[in-house]
Amino acid sequence: MNCALISVGTELLFGQITNTNTVYLSKRLNELGINVYYHFTVGDNCRRLEEILNYAMKNTDLIITTGGLGPTQDDLTRETVAKAMGKNLVLHRPSMERLESFFKDLNRSMCENNKKQAYLPEDSIVLQNNKGTAPGFIIENMGKVIISLPGPPKEMIGMFEDCVGGYLREKSKSTIYSSVLRFFGIGESSLETELLDLITKQENPTIAPYAKEGEVSLRVTAKAENENAAMKLIEPIVREIRSKVGTYLYSDQDEELVEVVAKALMEKEISISIAESCTGGLLAGRLTAVPGISKCFHAGYITYSNEAKMKMLGVGQDTLDLWGAVSEETAKEMVLRLREKTNSDLCVSITGIAGPDGGTEDKPVGLVYIGLLYKEHLTVQRIKAFGDRDRIRNYSVLSALNMIRNVIK
């Protein structure tokens, strides 16, 4: 089964927001063995939406739209999809009642404009919205299926998981299964070169590298009757990849580096504390996004100035005067003082120059030192990051996480 995703909303065409709905839906559809062939984005314009729907219906069997189901004047999806499928809009009484009691529960009067959300294409399967007001729907007609979901990501995801996933599982006839391998410390063209013979010979599974900021991923995809059969095709390929570039591999489950590290810390019950300067809280912020991390992480210091390094941690004035804030010596002293303060098994420090200002010839923008004290094992890594302030800070956080990953293995 082939699919097209249509995101409806002029704000997308103005570049006001980033489209994360297509990311989520594409992942879920692929897990279900449905090929996604197109993403379309079109504005709140009936004619163009209708033409795109017709193009999509000519080229695919399943179309999923997001957006345009709300209460405002710009919300045009219901009528346009109904028209493309040759249906009228009719009042769906249970949806109207739900709308009315939603507003009643909040002690708010329902603005008139909300009512249009309860007029849905006749003969459609209505999908309840448990995180917002606009219901969605599924229409099957002329050998095609159109599923219309709300635009706001949390509502869309909620509706997909509650109602749509199960519906599609019935419809799908084969399984595409992907393993995504994630690497840190090697570039995309080097990775492809190391694996060139595998990539050239590929049939089923296919192998595709792609670069993200500071990282590279490899998607190994097999088509088979079911997940087990797909995995039997994928495993030997992954084994061969490991044997060639395994040093750089941090996950074969498409996890974020921070998730891998947080899980390892929690499993091994290793306590961690952090002292950050140029990353200003990003490392701790990212680690604490993982639920349950309070088992390991208790204390972080953001020592953004020299004075803060001295007053908060006890780094020596001499060290700062002699070597400067951005130095191996300062990174080292930050973790030693951090250990004295917190007694954590693992202490991490980051000090560097994020830019755009602050660089000199000796100490350019992007120079970062990462200190790590694990039990009695002390190391300091010097990295040279490229790019703008955000990229340098992000790369520093990833480098620190990778250092932790390797030392607690």
Add this chain to the structure above:
Amino acid sequence: MNCALISVGTELLFGQITNTNTVYLSKRLNELGINVYYHFTVGDNCRRLEEILNYAMKNTDLIITTGGLGPTQDDLTRETVAKAMGKNLVLHRPSMERLESFFKDLNRSMCENNKKQAYLPEDSIVLQNNKGTAPGFIIENMGKVIISLPGPPKEMIGMFEDCVGGYLREKSKSTIYSSVLRFFGIGESSLETELLDLITKQENPTIAPYAKEGEVSLRVTAKAENENAAMKLIEPIVREIRSKVGTYLYSDQDEELVEVVAKALMEKEISISIAESCTGGLLAGRLTAVPGISKCFHAGYITYSNEAKMKMLGVGQDTLDLWGAVSEETAKEMVLRLREKTNSDLCVSITGIAGPDGGTEDKPVGLVYIGLLYKEHLTVQRIKAFGDRDRIRNYSVLSALNMIRNVIK
């Protein structure tokens, strides 16, 4: 002039990465007065790319492609675009020489696969890539323009800014100018209701609301001969909007809330320190993304446990025993102790329950207290955030920033 954006890359259709290129290009094109009518995403597949190019060429005058210009086997844009425009690929010698010296400078041998990047459509304008290896190009033919840019965002943006912006400015005949107003503390349907008469009467300028996580924006767009004329149409509308919902308005320049706050702190030379619990460094991390913030921000404490609140800040055991970590009293004591430690003009504390675990009937997930001490003015705000862990943490950071914004006005 109307435009379609085509993003080429199977990784997008698998949902492996988020498409930020369309966000950037859409913004810039609109500033140049070019209507973006479509975003298309298609995989590394010649046939489907060719068909989408043909659809786009039928419906728009300008097409911008991103992706598929790299050295790997999947990179198909050059040949497919050349074919759609009736051109052959020819060796572009200066590009080949640049590629050769790029690898020579890095003391690395050039993998064979890199050479295909120097074969470009004949008669095209070649665009140099100052941040990577793949050149881009512009082809004008049959009354249409196709511009092909690299996929990696930093390379695409660099090339657009160096070469493409100027080219398009010549081509564009009118100006679309948008003011984007950003609001915190009011929902989308309430905003539309407050401004219903303005929205119903709209012609030029148009007015479009849209929701982002925790916030709402309003795009006011005017079409005119030049920017000044467009602003003359927009200003009276913005004045009327301010008079109705100005309390919630934090920017009329489409800035992020953190940028508005950071700028205000720097302009007014207000020193700030932060003590975070459930947000774990996110507030400080976001504030320190703004260059120059070291003028105001020096010290942050991430007091993730009760013990850390006591040991690092000096919050009393009694307070924690009696009221609990997530309470008005603890938030208040956190800022008072923070002031003693840092002597900052402005001290902020955040303590709450980010979830998914940790909630009780009295203190549910999403309950967060934000303490603020500005000079001698102390307040604590109690918020009830909804959603998952990420959303609760994000909303807490935005709420804290908005409190700061209001108190230093």
